[in-house]
Amino acid sequence: MRSVLRSWRHLYGENPLHLLAMLGCFALVGYVVSFVFPGPSALALGIWFAGAVIAHDLVLYPLYALADRPLVIARRARRRTVPRRPPLVPAINHVRVPVLGSAVLGLIYLPTITRHGEDAFRFTAGLDMAGIYRHWLLITGVLFLGSAVVYALRLGAAARRVAVRRRQAAAGPEEEEQEEEPVPQPVVPGSEIDPRPRSDGSDGVRS
Amino acid sequence: MTPVDRTDRGETERPAGGDAAPPGAVRVAPEPEYAFPRSLWRGLARIPVPPPASPRTWRSPLRGTWLTSVFGATLLVGLPVVILTGLMSYAAYGPQFGQAIPGDVGYLHLPFFDWPSSPSWLYRLTQGLHVVGGMVLTPIVLAKLWSVVPKLFVWPPVRSIAQLLERLSLLALVGGVLFEFVTGLMNSQYDYSWGFGFYVAHYYGAWVFIAGFVTHVAIKLPTMLHALRAGPGGTGALGRWLHDSPAETEPEPMDEHGLAALAPNRPTLSRRGLLGMVGGGSVLVGVLSVGQTWDALRPLALLSPRGQSYGDGPNDFQINRTLAGSGIDPAALDGGWRLRLTGGSSGVSLSREALLGLPQHTATLPIACVEGWSVTRTWSGVRLRDLAALAGVPDPDNAFVQSIETTGAFARATLQADQVRNPDALLALRVGNEGEETADLAPDHGYPARVIVPALPGVHNTKWVSSIDFRTRGS
Numbered sequence: 001m002r003s004v005l006r007s008w009r010h011l012y013g014e015n016p017l018h019l020l021a022m023l024g025c026f027a028l029v030g031y032v033v034s035f036v037f038p039g040p041s042a043l044a045l046g047i048w049f050a051g052a053v054i055a056h057d058l059v060l061y062p063l064y065a066l067a068d069r070p071l072v073i074a075r076r077a078r079r080r081t082v083p084r085r086p087p088l089v090p091a092i093n094h095v096r097v098p099v100l101g102s103a104v105l106g107l108i109y110l111p112t113i114t115r116h117g118e119d120a121f122r123f124t125a126g127l128d129m130a131g132i133y134r135h136w137l138l139i140t141g142v143l144f145l146g147s148a149v150v151y152a153l154r155l156g157a158a159a160r161r162v163a164v165r166r167r168q169a170a171a172g173p174e175e176e177e178q179e180e181e182p183v184p185q186p187v188v189p190g191s192e193i194d195p196r197p198r199s200d201g202s203d204g205v206r207s
Numbered sequence: 208m209t210p211v212d213r214t215d216r217g218e219t220e221r222p223a224g225g226d227a228a229p230p231g232a233v234r235v236a237p238e239p240e241y242a243f244p245r246s247l248w249r250g251l252a253r254i255p256v257p258p259p260a261s262p263r264t265w266r267s268p269l270r271g272t273w274l275t276s277v278f279g280a281t282l283l284v285g286l287p288v289v290i291l292t293g294l295m296s297y298a299a300y301g302p303q304f305g306q307a308i309p310g311d312v313g314y315l316h317l318p319f320f321d322w323p324s325s326p327s328w329l330y331r332l333t334q335g336l337h338v339v340g341g342m343v344l345t346p347i348v349l350a351k352l353w354s355v356v357p358k359l360f361v362w363p364p365v366r367s368i369a370q371l372l373e374r375l376s377l378l379a380l381v382g383g384v385l386f387e388f389v390t391g392l393m394n395s396q397y398d399y400s401w402g403f404g405f406y407v408a409h410y411y412g413a414w415v416f417i418a419g420f421v422t423h424v425a426i427k428l429p430t431m432l433h434a435l436r437a438g439p440g441g442t443g444a445l446g447r448w449l450h451d452s453p454a455e456t457e458p459e460p461m462d463e464h465g466l467a468a469l470a471p472n473r474p475t476l477s478r479r480g481l482l483g484m485v486g487g488g489s490v491l492v493g494v495l496s497v498g499q500t501w502d503a504l505r506p507l508a509l510l511s512p513r514g515q516s517y518g519d520g521p522n523d524f525q526i527n528r529t530l531a532g533s534g535i536d537p538a539a540l541d542g543g544w545r546l547r548l549t550g551g552s553s554g555v556s557l558s559r560e561a562l563l564g565l566p567q568h569t570a571t572l573p574i575a576c577v578e579g580w581s582v583t584r585t586w587s588g589v590r591l592r593d594l595a596a597l598a599g600v601p602d603p604d605n606a607f608v609q610s611i612e613t614t615g616a617f618a619r620a621t622l623q624a625d626q627v628r629n630p631d632a633l634l635a636l637r638v639g640n641e642g643e644e645t646a647d648l649a650p651d652h653g654y655p656a657r658v659i660v661p662a663l664p665g666v667h668n669t670k671w672v673s674s675i676d677f678r679t680r681g682s
Contacts, residue, residue: 012242012367047387053382060352104346124529127515130511138509
């Protein structure tokens with residue numbers, strides 16, 4: 001029995017129940033499809049079903065890939081603009097959050113924001129969708145502004161911690177041990193700069 | 208960077224190493240298990256591939272079996288709610304009368320049952336859960352798809368016949384979920400640019416998705432449970448993964464599921480942060496959407512077409528078919544209008560004044576649309592069961608309501624016996640805000656008279672009623 005199972009696995013790649021589940025899935029899909037095919041909407045249905053997958057893969061895939069590369073993007077941006085200096089508080093998530101919030105709302109409410117359903121809506125409900133895109137812009141603005149305010153507060157707090165540490169360091173060497181642990185760790189997920197002391201004596205800037 | 212780093216990792220960022228991952232540790236993908244025809248898959252695997260098929264394309268250190276399992280577990284709770292409430296909506300349309308769309312669905316339905324007419328908020332709840340629930344799950348579905356995107360481009364694309372079949376079945380799962388979310392979101396915003404009927408597409412699409420979903424759960428449930436229980440490095444210390452700061456966050460270990468990155472970036476976001484971001488996205492969408500079905504929160508539904516207000520008068524609530532859209536000649540609503548009641552030995556014809564002369568009943572009921580919006584109003588008019596008695600059919604098995612409107616798909620509806628008998632089921636003549644004086648129905652809300660039945664889908668609360676036929680079985 002065991003050897004039969006093993007050779008089955010060599011042949012098929014999974015246990016027999018897997019095949020059973022697969023056949024069940026395809027049979028049910030076939031049954032469902034038999035209700036619409038052949039039929040007047042079969043072609044449009046097929047196009048939209050396949051289109052949803054392809055559009056997702058083509059439109060969202062590059063976005064996913066982009067989302068995977070924040071470091072690369074951030075490094076390029078910073079090289080162009082800012083002198084090398086470790087950021088006290090990494091900004092990346094303060095950009096990510098409002099971008100994603102705005103994007104997901106824009107995606108979900110796309111037909112309303114672009115007024116694509118307006119004619120049908122006027123016919124059924126007697127209203128238009130004219131002002132709604134402004135609400136989306138407003139919400140986007142609030143998200144970015146809120147994120148910026150939180151960032152400013154965090155930056156202020158971090159700067160104060162650094163200042164406190166400097167003052168303590170200046171006050172006397174006896175406080176050195178204290179100063180070591182809690183304070184400013186402006187740590188720095190997402191920056192290429194590791195503020196912790198490095199064994200190789202470099203400044204922590206990665207190239 | 209140490210020399211080890213440079214050779215083994217190329218240009219990748221070293222993950223912020225904890226004690227568990229010694230600096231310079233090389234991440235190696237486990238050798239995949241190939242099945243028949245082995246030489247073919249192996250040969251494919253040897254072909255060097257560019258991104259996105261190259262495993263170095265995907266860099267997020269947070270991706271991995273555990274993370275995908277967290278999203279999967281959330282959807283395993285959420286999606287069945289959306290699926291079941293959707294199937295319940297089909298039942299609420301009255302398939303036993305042939306008025307659910309699509310009509311003949313073979314075995315593809317819940318067991319038939321009479322949709323209850325109590326509690327009155329039942330359809331408001333189920334359909335609100337269906338639509339708002341679907342919107343709230345959208346960020347989680349997208350996060351789940353993001354977490355598994357390396358599998359879409361994995362090389363070699365197939366390692367066994369089993370995997371070939373499984374990838375085909377994923378077409379039903381991923382295609383199904385995208386199709387259902389896209390059609391549902393578009394329909395609730397009146398965007399009908401498909402070239403097919405929404406009900407038919409959304410219903411059969413749902414069953415394709417159910418096929419893919421059930422299969423996927425059956426195959427992946429053990430993996431998910433194991434990953435959730437095992438936690439980081441099989442230690443079960445889930446708390447540690449959730450409490451790690453970005454700097455402490457270690458990449459998930461590579462395993463045979465192929466989700467964890469071969470060459471992870473240094474984390475810019477903690478696990479807690481990512482889950483908070485996705486959950487926060489869901490909360491944001493929920494807060495901005497729930498107002499379409501919750502009167503007090505309507506001002507928050509800033510992006511929903513149904514968040515808009517008509518004003519604050521007794522007739523200022525959502526309209527799903529305007530008089531202009533119905534194609535009814537407004538003259539037909541004037542003094543010449545009569546309600547015909549049939550089913551008894553002789554028909555009865557009533558003017559609006561005659562109806563107002565009958566005993567009036569007032570009920571506060573929600574009207575809830577399949578598109579996910581609902582509003583509560585106080586309605587007053589004549590009880591349907593009183594009209595049945597007047598027609599000479601005091602105990603009907605069902606009632607067929609016909610509108611003056613002739614063209615629309617919902618110009619008529621059949622009501623179940625319990626929906627006719629419910630003491631709050633009315634032929635409404637007047638409507639108003641809760642706790643205020645009622646006013647005559649506006650023409651857009653069905654003047655001279657409309658049906659309002661507790662827990663009935665909105666479109667079956669027929670407007671501009673012209674006749675009601677009370678029927679008994681065998682007649």
